[in-house]
Amino acid sequence: MTTTLRPAAPEDSGPGGTRSRRYTVCVNSRPVGELRLATDVRFGAAVGRITDLRIAGPDRGRGRATVAALAAEEVLRGWDCRRVEVTVPETAPAALRLAAALGYTERNRAMRKELPPTPPDLPPGSRPRPMDEDDFVAWHAWEREHYVASWTRHGVPPEQARAKAEADHRVLLPDGPRTAHTVLRVLVHDGADVGHLWLRLPATPDTDAWVFFVDVPEDHRGHGHGRTLMHLAERECLTAGVRSLALNVFTGNTPAERLYESLGYRTTQRTLTKPLL
Incomplete structure (x- = not known):
């Protein structure tokens, strides 16, 4: 089975060369989730962000999110981004484990x-x-x-x-x-x-x-x-x-x-x- 990203909407452009776009995560053309990418308004177009990644319940635990995240990184490389960031809620331990497995390192945290x-x-x-x-x-x-x-x-x-x-x-x-x-x-x-x-x-x-x-x-x-x-x-x-x-x-x-x-x-x-x- 092949997991791919399919554009779900036109690309949005913002000030300073920022951009964003929504994608559908597909397995053999079957929608199984959604993903949004954006460049960071704080650091400029050289920094990309995976701002949302969701896989539907029946397709979780099958590596779909891993492949989608790696595909997202390839899209960001095509946007000439040199760094990617993700912000993960403390209530999503599976997402934290995924990020760590893909080589992401923690930079900062919010506390309340x-x-x-x-x-x-x-x-x-x-x-x-x-x-x-x-x-x-x-x-x-x-x-x-x-x-x-x-x-x-x-x-x-x-x-x-x-x-x-x-x-x-x-x-x-x-x-x-x-x-x-x-x-x-x-x-x-x-x-x-x-x-x-x-x-x-x-x-x-x-x-x-x-x-x-x-x-x-x-x-x-x-x-x-x-x-x-x-x-x-x-x-x-x-x-x-x-x-x-x-x-x-x-x-x-x-x-x-x-x-x-x-x-x-x-x-x-x-x-x-x-x-x-």
Whole structure:
């Protein structure tokens, strides 16, 4: 039996050369599933994504998804993509096993926590203050370089990482420290600045807030300030009526992963990548 991809719709084109298309997964011309491919709007046309892959129940467990995924990679190579990414929900262990078997490696994961009704206390001597203009200028320059370096360490070419950083900051911080739904705080402990928090509150309180950035300078690490900053994020959310908090963590950042797990965060989805040689 032969598993193939058959175009199910015309190709869609987007800004910056991005493209996407839906396919039907067929076995000897018999439809058994569906698949969607797209280039990544964040990293440009050189990065492809398998955004959806579904095989009908009676045809699962027969290798159809494996062949369809490999065929999808060939399509992306024809689009001149040099890397492919997939995002897999934690509730789909079979898809995670398939991705691992095909040579995908985890780059980052999303984690989420339902917040308790009572805000956590901050430790004695610790207090937050709003980030002012001078704080923001210094922090923003450092944070952007840190952001670029983080993506570069995880296989993203420097020019793509820098373009992503510039685009993300234009969208997420258009008005600097006065950006709507944005909480920027400096953590002060015993009179010294020991960390920063960047929190994005949702427009409506029934959706997740996001911790975009938590940072403790190296000379202040090892004193629990990272945990204090995360507790501060919870306090800000509860004050705004938000009951859930999410974040992204790069794979291999063991101290951060352990901190978030100890605070009750649970993985919701994982992003995996593979070079297209």
